[in-house]
Amino acid sequence: MKQIFLTIQTQLQSEVPELKYIDKDWGQLKYDQPPVKFPCALIDITNVNYSQMGRGYQKADADIIITIANMKLIRSSAMAPSKIDSYDTIDILESVHQALQLFADGQKFQPLQRTNLKKIFNDKDAEVYAMLYKTSFIVEKTQPGKITVQVSPIISAK
Numbered sequence: 001m002k003q004i005f006l007t008i009q010t011q012l013q014s015e016v017p018e019l020k021y022i023d024k025d026w027g028q029l030k031y032d033q034p035p036v037k038f039p040c041a042l043i044d045i046t047n048v049n050y051s052q053m054g055r056g057y058q059k060a061d062a063d064i065i066i067t068i069a070n071m072k073l074i075r076s077s078a079m080a081p082s083k084i085d086s087y088d089t090i091d092i093l094e095s096v097h098q099a100l101q102l103f104a105d106g107q108k109f110q111p112l113q114r115t116n117l118k119k120i121f122n123d124k125d126a127e128v129y130a131m132l133y134k135t136s137f138i139v140e141k142t143q144p145g146k147i148t149v150q151v152s153p154i155i156s157a158k
Contacts, residue, residue, distance in 0.1 A: 001045055001048075001062075003108045003109075004105075004135070007105050007109075008064070008103075011099055012041050012043075012066075012096065015099035016096055018091075019039055019092070019096075020036075020037035020038060021037040021041070022042075023040075023042060023043070024044065025044040025067055028040075038069060038070050038126065039068065040068070041068055041096060042066070042069070043064065045064055046063045046065050047063040048061070048062045049062075050139070053138070056140065057138055058139040060136060060137050060138070061134065062109075062135050064132070065130050065132050065133075066100065067129070068092055068093055068096060068128070069126050072127050089129070093117070096131065097114060100112050101113065108137060109137040111135070112135050113134050113135070115132050115134050116131070117131050
């Protein structure tokens with residue numbers, strides 16, 4: 001799973017230059033003064049369901065949440081002179097989606113597919129959205145040990 005975090009982080013860094021901070025979500029936005037630069041993207045895996053494939057392999061279906069937060073500096077009312085600039089967060093959401101929709105490592109995980117977008121909160125200082133993506137990947141048995149497999153005997157006639 002670590003590789004998924006790192007790959008998504010690299011993809012966002014290269015494809016969405018307007019993001020000033022990209023990191024794993026460890027609760028940064030819960031602080032009174034979040035230790036981030038805005039706008040930011042926080043990455044987390046919120047749920048993983050495993051199914052057995054045999055021989056120690058599992059298929060993992062994962063939910064990846066990308067939290068986008070931005071400072072709310074410009075009013076968006078109809079009378080505001082620069083109201084178009086107040087929609088920067090919506091533009092960032094679209095840029096993040098363009099960077100991630102169907103993005104895949106090729107070997108580590110299947111293409112990301114967005115399944116949900118919701119607003120988390122909006123206060124006087126910031127607005128925060130969460131985009132949910134789904135992917136799947138294969139987990140290999142990495143513990144030492146043997147896997148016993150029944151094979152057909154080889155019979156030869158002499």
